Amino acid sequence: MPADPDVEDGHVRHPDHDDQRWALIADIVARVGDALAAGNWDTDEGYPGQGFVTVDGYPGDLTSTEQEIVSGWFGIAEPVRFDPWFEPLTSGRHRLWGTMPHFGTRLVPIKSDVLDYVTPESVPLLGKDWHQMYVANVEELDSLPWFDARDPLNVAFRSALVTAASRQFPSPQ
Structure with missing residues (x-):
């Protein structure tokens, strides 16, 4: 992420951005992504194509907003989306801006459009x-x-x- 999306857009979209614990969010997102990459999910019989991942510590001590950020990352409505040949990101600039410094060498889960x-x-x-x-x-x-x-x-x-x-x-x- 080359620049803060709020700076690029010229306005603050999420005024509570600095209140979030982005390191904790990145840790849980990375663990969910690792579980998905390993095929460790349970399918939902009522919703084909959807499933559930269980990771230790989630939701744990996350605030409701932090839980929404993690859930949204993998949800149907607004997952972080990108295809490598297409610029810019389809969805998730703000979430990536908050979490990227905290992933280190771990995989960052991104959904293909x-x-x-x-x-x-x-x-x-x-x-x-x-x-x-x-x-x-x-x-x-x-x-x-x-x-x-x-x-x-x-x-x-x-x-x-x-x-x-x-x-x-x-x-x-």
Whole structure:
């Protein structure tokens, strides 16, 4: 994150930003992300495509606002979203600004925008050549010199894009 989003926008969006314990939020977000990366979640029978992750200490001593930040990071409505070939972030600038100094070398969970549309329900809306978008996404991803194609999560991300480019639906695992 190169700049404070409030400075970039010219106004303060969240006046309570400095009241949050961003180190604690980053720690819990990283642990949830690690659990997701390891496939350690429980599915919700009533809500296909959704699940639950349990991590020690959560919600613990988080304030209600801090709990909302962590839950929102992984929720349906406003997860932190980004695809590496697309600038700027789709969602999450303020949360990332608050947490980035506290992640250290740990993984920062980010949800892809484009992979949300690789569903049987979305295909009719995208048209008969829907897979071409994913062909282009793979090409764009492969052209990024900074993308670490050896990282296991990045390998899984790229694999999901390649699967979509071949007119298949990637597994949520």
